[in-house]
Amino acid sequence: MAKLKFQTPTGMHDILPEDQAYLRSIMKVAESVSAFYGFQRIDTPILENAELYEKGTGVSTDIVEKQMYTLKTRGGDLLALRPEFTPNIVRSFLQHGMYNLPQPVKLYTSGPLFRYERPQEGRYRQLHQFDVEVFGDQSAAIDAQLIQMFVAILKDLKLSHIIVEVNSIGDSQCRPYYKKALISYLKNKQYAVCTDCRRRIKTNPLRVLDCKEEKCQQIRSQAPQMIDYLCQECKDHFKSLLEFLDEADLPYHLDPYLVRGLDYYTKTVFEVFAERSPGNPDEKGFLALGGGGRYDGLMKLYGGRETPAAGFGMGIDRVLSAVKRQSLPSEPSSPKIFLAQLGDQAKKKSMKLFEEFRKANISVAESLGRDSLRAQLARADKLGVSHTLILGQREVLDNSIVIRTMGSGAQKTVKLNEAVEEVKKLIRGK
Ligand code: HAM
Numbered sequence: 427m428a429k430l431k432f433q434t435p436t437g438m439h440d441i442l443p444e445d446q447a448y449l450r451s452i453m454k455v456a457e458s459v460s461a462f463y464g465f466q467r468i469d470t471p472i473l474e475n476a477e478l479y480e481k482g483t484g485v486s487t488d489i490v491e492k493q494m495y496t497l498k499t500r501g502g503d504l505l506a507l508r509p510e511f512t513p514n515i516v517r518s519f520l521q522h523g524m525y526n527l528p529q530p531v532k533l534y535t536s537g538p539l540f541r542y543e544r545p546q547e548g549r550y551r552q553l554h555q556f557d558v559e560v561f562g563d564q565s566a567a568i569d570a571q572l573i574q575m576f577v578a579i580l581k582d583l584k585l586s587h588i589i590v591e592v593n594s595i596g597d598s599q600c601r602p603y604y605k606k607a608l609i610s611y612l613k614n615k616q617y618a619v620c621t622d623c624r625r626r627i628k629t630n631p632l633r634v635l636d637c638k639e640e641k642c643q644q645i646r647s648q649a650p651q652m653i654d655y656l657c658q659e660c661k662d663h664f665k666s667l668l669e670f671l672d673e674a675d676l677p678y679h680l681d682p683y684l685v686r687g688l689d690y691y692t693k694t695v696f697e698v699f700a701e702r703s704p705g706n707p708d709e710k711g712f713l714a715l716g717g718g719g720r721y722d723g724l725m726k727l728y729g730g731r732e733t734p735a736a737g738f739g740m741g742i743d744r745v746l747s748a749v750k751r752q753s754l755p756s757e758p759s760s761p762k763i764f765l766a767q768l769g770d771q772a773k774k775k776s777m778k779l780f781e782e783f784r785k786a787n788i789s790v791a792e793s794l795g796r797d798s799l800r801a802q803l804a805r806a807d808k809l810g811v812s813h814t815l816i817l818g819q820r821e822v823l824d825n826s827i828v829i830r831t832m833g834s835g836a837q838k839t840v841k842l843n844e845a846v847e848e849v850k851k852l853i854r855g856k
Pocket of ligand 1: 509548551552558714716736737743
């Protein structure tokens, strides 16, 4: 086939009907786990002031440095397509005075995000996240609860081989000391790291620990560790987090070099990985399904009162491909019965019948465009329905309908106005 003139932009993809069932299962599970833990939905605009991310996510992060889609409005404002949710939700919390509500305030959202990334498997320019944020609680119990929720969602989706990595990156009290130690370690290695990291040593040295380049990872393996520089408060918080995780029987790994690619984190950071498909080796053979942590300083940075906060973002596209590889979705709306019709009168009568089935919450498939009974039964067979209703010319005349059991081929005729009740009995009796 000749190359089509119009295709999705680089790094963006359609979510086709065959993937929608997976997507629905993921959202259903994520929303029910969140509701259980007391989270409420919030939606924020897809466009926000670019400065929100420059200030929050951080000017020297990859996201702000290279990945933002920005545009100037006719009125001269510089807006950005949201690259993440956290700054939007913090902005909304402040704008709507949610600090006056009983704390903690627990919010979740989901939707598309945009990052001008180098596209590859699992990395898109329009990605989708399920994101949760908690405001107004500094306890490590919240951090542990977030990890527990993340794992619960994946478990409910029947995903296995999950790994949780945690670390503490300290706060404004102790991190400067660590930064100093790291810079002095990296200083005489600037020619052994990649060109990006050579620059990062000056602008944002912690980012070197996050670099995926082989040579930078080697340098990292000997670097000083944040855990040795934590102040007493951060040390206690981290210890408390690990105790909560142990108590909840949540297996985790300590990764002393986990820093995450965003600037606002304080204390806890974590990332959740799943094994990649075999034959697709990448970082550690694992793919990050999501990550998060605590960010107690962001609210103040945006001009609000100091408010502790923590959250995570789950990559829906990646969870979807992991679910697809490991299990089948339970499709709640797959049709249970099929309605076949013969002739115009039958077609007309079937319209009303459809409404009756819809009201009874029984999904019915049809093939109104086909006229031959054989073609319609073949379609019913393919859909795997248990029963087919047949409305032929004779049935139209005497107000009846045939119910055919697909497996055995057995048929019986019932009154048209009793069709819904009969079907209910048959489905229930299965
Ligand atoms: P993040 O680590 O940038 O964190 O993104 C979280 C997850 O989104 C990643 O682990 C990955 O699964 C998915 N993701 C990120 N970029 C892409 C991409 N280009 N293509 C496909 N999936 C991607 C955040 O966004 C923070 N806002 C999380 C957070 C919430 N921290 C505190 N609260």
